[in-house]
Amino acid sequence: MLNAANLNLVLFNFQKKGLDGQLLALFIIIVAVCEAAVGIAIILKTYHYYHTAVPDQISDLKEKN
Numbered sequence: 001m002l003n004a005a006n007l008n009l010v011l012f013n014f015q016k017k018g019l020d021g022q023l024l025a026l027f028i029i030i031v032a033v034c035e036a037a038v039g040i041a042i043i044l045k046t047y048h049y050y051h052t053a054v055p056d057q058i059s060d061l062k063e064k065n
Helices: 001-015 020-050
Strands: none
Touching: 001 020
16 A cells, blocks of 8 residues: 555655655655564564464463353
């Protein structure tokens, strides 16, 4: 969805002949990179703590009856 929004911003910018759309598209790309970095950090921290990245093998996440 972010790529579709970027494509729309760049195409509208092409019609308007300004840099506003390109700057907003760059900002959206930066936000997407930050989201990916946070996701990778969560996975790495989970692996470091539990020594596995498979959620089924982590017993702390399961409900206890």
